[in-house]
Amino acid sequence: MGRIPIAIVGSGNIGTDLARKLLRSSLLEPVVMVGIDPASEGLARARQWGMETSADGVPWLLANRARLGVLVVFEATSAAIHARHAADYASAGIVAIDLTPASIGPSVVPPVNLREHLDRPNLNMITCGGQATIPIVAAVTRVTDVPYAEIVSTISSRSAGPGTRQNIDEFTVTTARGLEAIGGAARGKAIIVLNPAEPPILMRNTVYCALPEDVDRSAITASIEAIVAEVSGYVPGYRLKSPPVFDDGPFNTPGGMAAGRVTVFLEVTGQGDFLPAYAGNLDIMTASAVRVGEVLAVDRFAATAAPGAAA
Amino acid sequence: MSMQDAGQDAVETVEQPSAARRYRLTDSTLRDGSHAVAHQFTPEQAAAVASALDRAGVPVIEISHGDGIGGSSFNYGFSKVDERAIIKAAAQVVHRAKLAALLLPGIGVADDLQEVQALGVSVARIATHCTEADIAVQHIGMAKRLGMEAVGFLMMAHMIEPKQLASQALIMEDAGADCVYVVDSAGAMTVHDARARVAELKARLRPTTQVGVHAHNNLSLAVANSIGALEEGVDQVDGCSRGLGAGAGNCPTEVLVAVSERVGYQTGVDLFGIMDVAEDVVAPIMRRPQLVDRSTLTLGYAGVYSSFLLHAERAAARFDVDVREILLELGRRRVVGGQEDMIVDVALELAGMDPASRYRGRARG
Numbered sequence: 015m016g017r018i019p020i021a022i023v024g025s026g027n028i029g030t031d032l033a034r035k036l037l038r039s040s041l042l043e044p045v046v047m048v049g050i051d052p053a054s055e056g057l058a059r060a061r062q063w064g065m066e067t068s069a070d071g072v073p074w075l076l077a078n079r080a081r082l083g084v085l086v087v088f089e090a091t092s093a094a095i096h097a098r099h100a101a102d103y104a105s106a107g108i109v110a111i112d113l114t115p116a117s118i119g120p121s122v123v124p125p126v127n128l129r130e131h132l133d134r135p136n137l138n139m140i141t142c143g144g145q146a147t148i149p150i151v152a153a154v155t156r157v158t159d160v161p162y163a164e165i166v167s168t169i170s171s172r173s174a175g176p177g178t179r180q181n182i183d184e185f186t187v188t189t190a191r192g193l194e195a196i197g198g199a200a201r202g203k204a205i206i207v208l209n210p211a212e213p214p215i216l217m218r219n220t221v222y223c224a225l226p227e228d229v230d231r232s233a234i235t236a237s238i239e240a241i242v243a244e245v246s247g248y249v250p251g252y253r254l255k256s257p258p259v260f261d262d263g264p265f266n267t268p269g270g271m272a273a274g275r276v277t278v279f280l281e282v283t284g285q286g287d288f289l290p291a292y293a294g295n296l297d298i299m300t301a302s303a304v305r306v307g308e309v310l311a312v313d314r315f316a317a318t319a320a321p322g323a324a325a
Numbered sequence: 326m327s328m329q330d331a332g333q334d335a336v337e338t339v340e341q342p343s344a345a346r347r348y349r350l351t352d353s354t355l356r357d358g359s360h361a362v363a364h365q366f367t368p369e370q371a372a373a374v375a376s377a378l379d380r381a382g383v384p385v386i387e388i389s390h391g392d393g394i395g396g397s398s399f400n401y402g403f404s405k406v407d408e409r410a411i412i413k414a415a416a417q418v419v420h421r422a423k424l425a426a427l428l429l430p431g432i433g434v435a436d437d438l439q440e441v442q443a444l445g446v447s448v449a450r451i452a453t454h455c456t457e458a459d460i461a462v463q464h465i466g467m468a469k470r471l472g473m474e475a476v477g478f479l480m481m482a483h484m485i486e487p488k489q490l491a492s493q494a495l496i497m498e499d500a501g502a503d504c505v506y507v508v509d510s511a512g513a514m515t516v517h518d519a520r521a522r523v524a525e526l527k528a529r530l531r532p533t534t535q536v537g538v539h540a541h542n543n544l545s546l547a548v549a550n551s552i553g554a555l556e557e558g559v560d561q562v563d564g565c566s567r568g569l570g571a572g573a574g575n576c577p578t579e580v581l582v583a584v585s586e587r588v589g590y591q592t593g594v595d596l597f598g599i600m601d602v603a604e605d606v607v608a609p610i611m612r613r614p615q616l617v618d619r620s621t622l623t624l625g626y627a628g629v630y631s632s633f634l635l636h637a638e639r640a641a642a643r644f645d646v647d648v649r650e651i652l653l654e655l656g657r658r659r660v661v662g663g664q665e666d667m668i669v670d671v672a673l674e675l676a677g678m679d680p681a682s683r684y685r686g687r688a689r690g
Contacts, residue, residue: 210659
C-alpha cells in the first residue's frame with residue numbers, strides 16, 4: 015500500500031518542522047498544510063515542498079477531506095483552536111494527533127501506552143517533558159513499584175514559546191499527571207526551568223524515581239537502557255548523559271518513605287529540521303507525533319486501507 | 326566618633342528631623358533560612374521564630390520551603406514537615422506582621438496561592454530568573470485576583486544589565502506587581518551593581534510601584550548593598566535573622582536594623598528585640614554559623630545561585646571533587662536557579678566519570 019495521506023493544521027514553526035519530518039516518512043504523506051494567514055511563510059514553504067496549502071482554516075480542510083483522502087491530521091495550532099475542531103475531525107473520520115495542550119483524547123507516549131489507544135479518534139501528545147521522561151518512569155515501573163517520580167526539564171529560553179510562558183502551570187500539572195497515569199508512579203511531580211544562556215542549551219531532563227528496598231539495580235538499568243534505545247529510534251537526539259545513579263535513602267517523599275532512588279540524566283538534541291538543534295524539547299514533540307502517525311499507519315490504517323492484504 | 330556626630334548633625338540640619346525615611350523590612354529567616362537547615366524546620370521552630378519576629382515589630386515574615394511553595398522535592402530537598410503545617414504554626418502566633426510566601430513558577434503553581442492564602446499568607450512573592458519575568462504573569466494575576474499583595478522577585482539579577490532588568494520588572498509591573506525586587510541570589514553584586522539596578526528600576530517603574538532588594542553575603546557585601554539600595558530609594562529590603570539563609574546567608578536583619586538607624590532610616594523594628602531574636606531564638610537552631618568561607622566565597626565570585634551550596638558540598642564529598650571546581654564550572658555554564666540537578670551532573674564529569682561518549686553510541690542503538 016502507499017503512504018497514508020495526512021494534513022498539518024498550523025503553519026507556524028511546529029507545523030513547518032512536522033512537514034520536514036513527514037516528507038521523509040515512508041509511511042505518511044503530508045498532502046496539505048492548512049493555516050489562516052495567506053501571507054504565512056510556513057504555507058509558502060509547504061507549497062515549495064510540493065504540498066497543497068490553504069489559508070481558509072479547518073472548514074476548508076473538512077470540505078476537501080474526501081478529495082484529499084486525509085486520514086490523519088496533525089494539530090499544531092493552540093488548545094482553543096483544537097478544542098473547537100476536535101469533534102469535526104472525529105465526525106469526518108479523521109484521526110487527530112494533538113500537539114496542543116487541549117487534552118481531548120487520551121495522552122500517549124509511543125513506547126509506553128500508544129497501543130492501548132490506537133482505535134481512538136484523538137490522541138494527545140502531553141508535553142515535551144512528558145515525552146522525554148515518562149518512558150524512563152515506565153521503564154522503572156516495569157521492574158519495581160515507584161512510589162514517587164519527579165522530573166526536572168530544563169529548556170533554553172529561546173525555545174519556550176508564548177503559549178508555554180503564559181501557562182507554565184499547564185506544563186507542570188499535565189506532566190505530573192502523565193508520570194502517574196502513564197509512567198505508573200504512585201505520585202508524580204514535574205518541574206520546568208528556563209535557561210537563557212547563549213549559545214542556547216540543549217534540552218535536558220533529570221528523572222528521579224523513589225525505590226523500595228532490595229531492588230534489582232541492574233534490572234532497572236537494563237530496562238532504562240532498553241527504553242532509551244526505543245525512544246532514540248524515533249527521536250535520534252535522545253540519549254542518556256551518564257549511567258543511572260543509585261542512592262540509598264531513606265527519602266521522605268510525598269509517596270511515603272523510600273529506601274532509595276535512581277536518578278537518570280537525559281539530553282535531547284533536536285534534528286534541526288526546521289527548528290534549531292538546541293530545541294530538543296520541540297523536536298521530541300514533533301518526532302513523537304510523527305511516530306504516533308506511523309504506528310497508526312501500520313497498525314490501524316494498513317488493515318482498513320488494504321483489507322485484502324490483511325486477510 | 327566625630328564622623329558619626331557630623332553625619333547626624335547633617336541629617337538634623339539639612340532635613341526635617343521628623344522626616345526620617347522609612348522602608349519596609351521583610352524577614353526571610355523562615356524561607357531563605359530553610360536552605361541553610363536543608364528544609365528541616367519544624368512547626369515549633371517556625372512558631373518560635375515567627376512569634377519573636379512579630380514581637381520585635383518586623384512588618385513582613387516570609388515563610389515556605391526555600392525554593393518556594395511546592396519546593397519540597399528530590400531536586401531541592403524534601404521538607405521535614407509539610408510547609409502548610411509550618412505556615413499554619415506561624416500564622417497562629419503572629420498578631421501584627423503580614424505573612425509572605427515565595428512561589429517559583431515552574432516549581433509551584435498558581436493554585437497553591439489560594440491554599441496558602443487560606444492559611445493566612447497575604448503577600449505572594451513570585452520569583453523568576455531575571456530574564457523570564459513573563460512566566461510569572463499567570464501567578465501575579467492570580468495573587469491579585471485573590472486580593473493578595475503581589476511582589477515580583479527577579480533572581481540572579483547580577484547576570485543582566487540594569488536596563489534589561491528594568492524591562493523585565495516592567496513585565497511584572499504590568500502583570501499587577503505592587504513591588505519588584507532586585508534579587509542578588511548569587512551574592513555576586515558589588516555595591517555599585519546593586520545601586521545601579523535599584524536606580525534603574527526606580528526610574529523606569531511607576532512611582533506607585535515599589536522596588537525591593539534581597540542580598541546575599543557571599544562577598545561580605547549584603548549589608549553594604551542593602552544600604553546602597555536604600556540610598557537609591559529602595560522601598561523594601563529583605564533580611565534574615567543572624568543572616569540565616571542560602572550560601573553565606575542573607576543581610577542579617579539585626580545588623581540591617583542597627584545600621585539603618587545609624588544612617589537615618591526607620592524600620593519600626595525594635596533594635597534590642599531583633600538582636601534577641603537572632604541570639605536567643607535563631608542561633609540555637611542553626612546547624613553552622615553563616616560564614617564567608619571558601620565555598621560560599623566561591624559562590625559569590627563565580628556568580629552561582631546560593632542555594633546550590635549544600636547540594637554542591639554533598640556532591641563534592643560523594644564524587645571526591647573540590648567544591649570550588651564544581652561551583653566555578655556551574656558559573657561558567659551560566660546555570661540558573663532551580664537547576665540543582667546540574668550539580669551532580671557536573672560533579673560526575675569533573676570526577677572523570679563522564680561516560681557520555683560511551684553512552685552516546687549505545688543510546689542511539
